[in-house]
Amino acid sequence: MQYVEIVEPEKMHLMGLMLAHLFEKNLSKPGAADRLKSKDSRIGIGAGGMKITLHMSDGRVIVSKGFEGRIAARVEGTMDGFMAFGVHRSMVGPYLQGKLKIAGNPFALLPMLWLTKL
Amino acid sequence: MQSKELSEALSTIIPPDRVLIDDATLTEYSSDMTETPPARPDAVVKAHTRDEIVSLVRFANENRVPLIPAVARTNLGGLCLPDHGGVIVDLTEMRRIIEVNENEMYALIEPGVTFGDISAYLKEKHPSIRFGYPLSPPYTSVCANCICDGLANLSMRHGAMSEWVNGMEVVLPSGEVIVTGAGAVSPVWFGHAPIPDLDGLIFSWQGTTGIVTKMAVQLWPNLPLRKRMFLLVGTHIDAFNLMRRFCRTMMFDDIGGMTWPTGKMLFGIKRPAGKDPTEPGAFVYLDFSGNIPEEIDCKLKMVRTVLARARAEGVKSEDPIMLEDIVKLNERFAKFAEFPTTLDFLLDHGGGGLTWVGTYGPTAAWDEAANRAEQIMAKHGFAPTMVLRPMKGGHFGVFRVITIFDKKDAAETERVRQCNRELGRMALDLGFVIYKTPAWAVEMMLERMNPETHALMKRIKKLLDPNNIMNPGKWKLS
Ligand SMILES: Cc1cc2nc3c(=O)[nH]c(=O)nc-3n(C[C@H](O)[C@H](O)[C@H](O)COP(=O)(O)OP(=O)(O)OC[C@H]3O[C@@H](n4cnc5c(N)ncnc54)[C@H](O)[C@@H]3O)c2cc1C
Numbered sequence: 001m002q003y004v005e006i007v008e009p010e011k012m013h014l015m016g017l018m019l020a021h022l023f024e025k026n027l028s029k030p031g032a033a034d035r036l037k038s039k040d041s042r043i044g045i046g047a048g049g050m051k052i053t054l055h056m057s058d059g060r061v062i063v064s065k066g067f068e069g070r071i072a073a074r075v076e077g078t079m080d081g082f083m084a085f086g087v088h089r090s091m092v093g094p095y096l097q098g099k100l101k102i103a104g105n106p107f108a109l110l111p112m113l114w115l116t117k118l
Numbered sequence: 119m120q121s122k123e124l125s126e127a128l129s130t131i132i133p134p135d136r137v138l139i140d141d142a143t144l145t146e147y148s149s150d151m152t153e154t155p156p157a158r159p160d161a162v163v164k165a166h167t168r169d170e171i172v173s174l175v176r177f178a179n180e181n182r183v184p185l186i187p188a189v190a191r192t193n194l195g196g197l198c199l200p201d202h203g204g205v206i207v208d209l210t211e212m213r214r215i216i217e218v219n220e221n222e223m224y225a226l227i228e229p230g231v232t233f234g235d236i237s238a239y240l241k242e243k244h245p246s247i248r249f250g251y252p253l254s255p256p257y258t259s260v261c262a263n264c265i266c267d268g269l270a271n272l273s274m275r276h277g278a279m280s281e282w283v284n285g286m287e288v289v290l291p292s293g294e295v296i297v298t299g300a301g302a303v304s305p306v307w308f309g310h311a312p313i314p315d316l317d318g319l320i321f322s323w324q325g326t327t328g329i330v331t332k333m334a335v336q337l338w339p340n341l342p343l344r345k346r347m348f349l350l351v352g353t354h355i356d357a358f359n360l361m362r363r364f365c366r367t368m369m370f371d372d373i374g375g376m377t378w379p380t381g382k383m384l385f386g387i388k389r390p391a392g393k394d395p396t397e398p399g400a401f402v403y404l405d406f407s408g409n410i411p412e413e414i415d416c417k418l419k420m421v422r423t424v425l426a427r428a429r430a431e432g433v434k435s436e437d438p439i440m441l442e443d444i445v446k447l448n449e450r451f452a453k454f455a456e457f458p459t460t461l462d463f464l465l466d467h468g469g470g471g472l473t474w475v476g477t478y479g480p481t482a483a484w485d486e487a488a489n490r491a492e493q494i495m496a497k498h499g500f501a502p503t504m505v506l507r508p509m510k511g512g513h514f515g516v517f518r519v520i521t522i523f524d525k526k527d528a529a530e531t532e533r534v535r536q537c538n539r540e541l542g543r544m545a546l547d548l549g550f551v552i553y554k555t556p557a558w559a560v561e562m563m564l565e566r567m568n569p570e571t572h573a574l575m576k577r578i579k580k581l582l583d584p585n586n587i588m589n590p591g592k593w594k595l596s
Contacts, residue, residue, distance in 0.1 A: 009387055013397035014350070014378070017385035021448045048350055048436050050396045065394065079350055080437040083447075118446035 003027035007064040015050035015079070020063045023054075023115050032114070033059040041108055042069050046076035056111060073104030075112065085116060119181060124160055127181070128205065131173045136164040136211075147191070147198075147206050151465075151472040153523070153534045154196030154556060159186070162206045168289060168331040174207065175329070176293040178587045186589050187325040189230055189259035193266060194474055195554040197324050201591035207329060209259070215239050216332065222308045223247055223337040224284050229261040229330050233458040236260055240337070248340035250276070251457035255465070261333045266554045267322045267478075269509060269516055271372045271405065271457055272338065274365070277510035278478070280321040284309050287332035288320060291583035299334065307334035319578065324555070325589040327582050341407040343414050344371075346441040346455060347421070350398040351375075352434030357400035358484045358506065359433055363424050364404060365481075365512035369417050372405040373508055377488070379501035383463040384450055388522075390501045398436070469524030473534055475541040475559075479550030481508055481515035490544045491519050498537035517550055560594055 004024040006012050012020070027033050036056045043054045044067040053071065055062040067074070077085075081099025094100040102109065119127070121139055128137045138144075139161045149156040160183075165171050178185045184204025191198040200206060212228040213235060219225075225236060234256030236249050250272030252263060263270070264279040276282055284307045285299020298316040301307035310317055319327050351357040357375045364373050377400045382390040393399070404421065408414045421438060429435065444451045453459045464472055479487075484506055495502040500521050507516040519541050523534045535558075542552055542559050546566060552559040564572060579586075579595040586596045 008391075010389065010391035011394065012382075012387075013394035014381045014385070015397065017382060017387065018447055021385060025447075048398065050394065078436055080439055083439050083443045118443060 003033050003059070004061045004063060007062065012063070012065060013050045015045075015047050016052045016063055016065060019045065019052065019054075019116070020061075022118070023061050023063070026115050026117055027061065035114075036060070036111065039111070042071045043108060043112065044071040044074035044076075044104075045082075045112075046074070047082045048079040051076075054115075061115070071104065072108035073102065073106060075109055076101050076103075082116070083118070119160075119183065121160055124183070124205075127177065128161060128163055128174075131177055132163050132165065132170050136166070138162040138164070147188075147200075150191050150194070150196060150199060151470065151525075152194055152196055152556070153471065153473055153531050153538070154199055157199040157201050158203070159200045159206045160203050162208055164208045164211050166211055168287070168295065171207065171289045171329050171331060172293050172295065174205075175289055175291060175587070178205070179291065179293070179585050182585055183587065184590050185329070185587055187229075187329045189262045190232070190255070190257050192254055192258050193262070193554045194472065194476070195324075195556040195559075197266075197554060197556070197589070197592060201557070204587075204590075209261075209329075212331070218244050218247075218337070219306065219308075220244055220247060222306060223339075224307060224334045225249070225337055226307055226332060226334045227260060228332060229259060231260050232257050233260055233263075237458055240340075244337075246340055247337040249335070249337055250279075250282070251459070252279075253459060253461055255460045256458040260335060261330055264333060264335060265320055265322075265330060266324065268554070269507065273509050274370060274372045274507065275511065276336070276338075277513075280317070281510075282336045283317060283321075284334035284336060286317060286320060286330050286334070288328040288330050290328045291585070291588050295331075301334060319582070322553070322555075324592045326579060326592050326595060327588060329588075341409055343409065343411065344405070344407045345414060345417075346403060346405050347438040348441065348444060349402045349404070349425075349438050350436040351400050351402055353399040354488050354504070355399075355485050356428075356433045356435060357402050358481070358488070360402055360424070360428055360435060361506070361508055362481055362512065363428055364402075364421070365508045367420055367424065368511060369420055370404055370406050373402070375400050375402045375504075375506040377502055377504040379503040380505070383503070385448060386450075386463075388463075388467045392501075402435075404438070464520065464522060467522050469522060469526070469530075471523035471525040471531065471534065472520070473523070473538060474518050474520045475538050475545060476518040476553050477516070477545045477550035478509065478514050478553055479517060479545065479548065481512065483548040483550065484515060484517060487517050487545060487548050487550065490548075491541055494537060494540045494544065495519065495521075498533050498540075500534075500537060517545060555593070557591065560592070564594060 053068040077100035081094040148158045188198040209229040213230040217226040250270035252270045267278045285301040299310035379390040492502040503520040
């Protein structure tokens with residue numbers, strides 16, 4: 001992977017692997033990685049009981065297991081809630097259905113809108 | 119017979135350009151993907167016609183030369199390795215689809231016809247009917263899979279692939295050519311009844327009783343709407359529970375369960391190191407089809423109903439994820455949408471070794487088998503990669519434990535051998551029967567097999583093949 005690094009990929013859980021692939025796909029689009037150039041922030045994502053920390057820094061994303069470090073915001077939910085989010089690019093539907101829960105600074109989650117686009 | 123003498127003799131039966139004795143060819147045919155020790159043939163011939171095979175068989179009888187029928191040699195049981203030398207009868211170039219009967223829904227094919235061939239042919243010429251496909255690569259033989267009692271993506275409905283066969287043309291070891299099934303009497307190969315069922319002389323005999331030169335296989339209507347969905351399930355026990363429940367609805371074309379390493383392999387992890395306690399223990403896939411959207415909606419509703427009932431009883435599962443969404447996430451999952459397919463994560467992992475202990479048996483024993491397999495695999499240092507599928511509406515099920523390994527690593531290959539033996543013994547203890555049976559598993563099965571059954575198998579073999587020329591060594595029949 002060019003833009004995404006998985007910490008200890010052999011030990012990474014399924015959700016981490018799935019999202020890492022998705023991030024890589026979306027970051028490979030022309031100009032996409034530039035949108036993370038000036039960023040240095042961490043987001044926590046939990047789905048289906050599995051958790052990862054997404055560290056966006058200098059145009060790259062590092063995916064590690066669990067919630068690690070100073071996390072600006074967290075989004076947690078069911079796997080299909082994330083799928084619905086990825087397909088429709090809106091957290092509103094799954095949020096209202098109780099499939100996603102958000103904590104922390106919601107603005108920090110903005111990159112998720114395009115990083116998790118299916 | 120000396121190699122040169124043999125090749126000269128064979129060249130009087132088969133044109134010399136199709137008689138191969140060069141070192142590269144013989145080396146290639148000496149091994150397969152598995153841990154089975156290599157065995158070198160004396161020659162390889164590429165047969166083109168039934169009459170060539172008849173002459174070949176007569177020659178082999180006169181000269182006591184073993185014949186090993188083979189197509190893609192991917193059976194994963196070492197079944198095409200010439201334990202006693204001899205001639206590999208490569209059938210890959212007998213590749214005609216002779217007839218497709220749309221009304222009676224069958225195809226009459228030659229033994230080299232592959233799953234890729236039949237799929238392309240039906241798509242182009244008979245789009246209203248379909249065949250079923252295993253997870254084996256598209257270049258593998260339909261006929262060989264039926265002979266070996268294999269399984270495909272419609273086996274949940276229609277059973278093991280031998281049950282899909284209406285009849286065969288077979289060159290017996292004597293050189294006689296028989297036809298089994300209705301085709302022995304009627305010009306239409308519509309079924310294997312109502313005459314005495316001679317197909318049983320071929321199925322699961324692993325090429326020891328004759329060479330099939332034609333086979334009529336059943337086809338089914340190709341319904342216009344199809345869906346595939348995945349469920350991430352807490353534990354493999356929960357997954358099997360769900361699979362048994364879904365099975366009883368009689369709604370699905372296919373139901374499969376795969377343990378956690380498989381999911382990771384699909385995402386490019388060649389050797390998953392261990393299960394994270396938070397991740398699902400298995401995933402279940404469900405395939406169904408329908409004629410109209412309402413039928414699909416009804417089936418979707420049924421999935422949700424079954425799931426809700428199971429959850430109420432403590433089963434932990436995520437909601438279904440549709441295949442089309444997963445494919446957007448990772449194109450590699452498209453492999454699960456289109457059949458036939460190449461599971462490259464099993465084939466292109468760098469080490470070249472692929473093996474399994476594949477069994478049919480009682481689905482009631484899945485939980486115990488998977489628990490024990492997990493321990494055995496861990497003991498030998500392998501990830502517990504298991505694939506399970508209910509067969510024939512749930513009358514029995516597949517329990518298959520897969521290992522990828524580095525063939526160049528002798529120590530690892532030996533570990534695989536030990537591991538497979540332990541898995542095989544455990545599965546037999548729980549009532550499973552090992553299919554595409556490798557030599558080591560035959561020995562274990564014979565310890566348990568009704569002795570009169572094995573004695574009758576030997577008598578049949580002796581009757582059909584008194585000189586033991588057909589794939590000798592398999593099933594320990596002489
Ligand atoms: C990645 C992978 C996935 C697989 N998935 C599946 C699966 O889902 N389901 C499944 O059932 N199998 C599966 N297989 C096993 C195997 O690929 C299939 O069974 C395949 O269809 C066998 O075809 P083949 O051409 O390789 O047969 P071969 O290995 O060439 O032959 C198999 C046996 O049949 C005998 N034989 C072949 N042709 C004749 C003939 N004309 N007359 C008499 N005897 C004959 C041979 O002597 C041998 O004993 C898989 C294999 C791999 C590598």
